[in-house]
Amino acid sequence: MSSKPAEIERIRHITEPAQELLRRRLQIDPDFAGNVLAEAIESMLRNEVVVAQLLLRDIANCTIGFPALARETGIMEKSLMRMLSAKGNPQANNLFLIIDALQRLNGLKLEVRAG
Numbered sequence: 001m002s003s004k005p006a007e008i009e010r011i012r013h014i015t016e017p018a019q020e021l022l023r024r025r026l027q028i029d030p031d032f033a034g035n036v037l038a039e040a041i042e043s044m045l046r047n048e049v050v051v052a053q054l055l056l057r058d059i060a061n062c063t064i065g066f067p068a069l070a071r072e073t074g075i076m077e078k079s080l081m082r083m084l085s086a087k088g089n090p091q092a093n094n095l096f097l098i099i100d101a102l103q104r105l106n107g108l109k110l111e112v113r114a115g
Contacts, residue, residue, distance in 0.1 A: 057084035
């Protein structure tokens with residue numbers, strides 16, 4: 001049986017390279033960032049809100065950062081971090097502010113189509 005600190009270290013060791021890969025890809029590939037943002041919105045439409053929140057968090061954190069997102073949305077940085085966590089409960093108007101800011105600051109434009 002492994003100890004809790006050892007298990008946490010093992011998980012961190014596994015996920016850290018994946019997070020760094022995601023960060024690099026989001027920073028250098030606007031199409032990829034746009035696809036991740038589109039997936040976040042599609043997740044919301046499928047009522048997979050936590051998935052959407054975590055994807056939005058990754059995009060914000062890996063591209064513009066929470067300080068810039070806070071300035072653009074007028075929402076305090078710590079509130080944004082809480083909203084976009086697995087336990088967050090953002091209001092719809094805040095999600096739309098976040099999505100709008102992420103589009104503008106990353107040079108993205110999403111369009112909705114019925115399918």
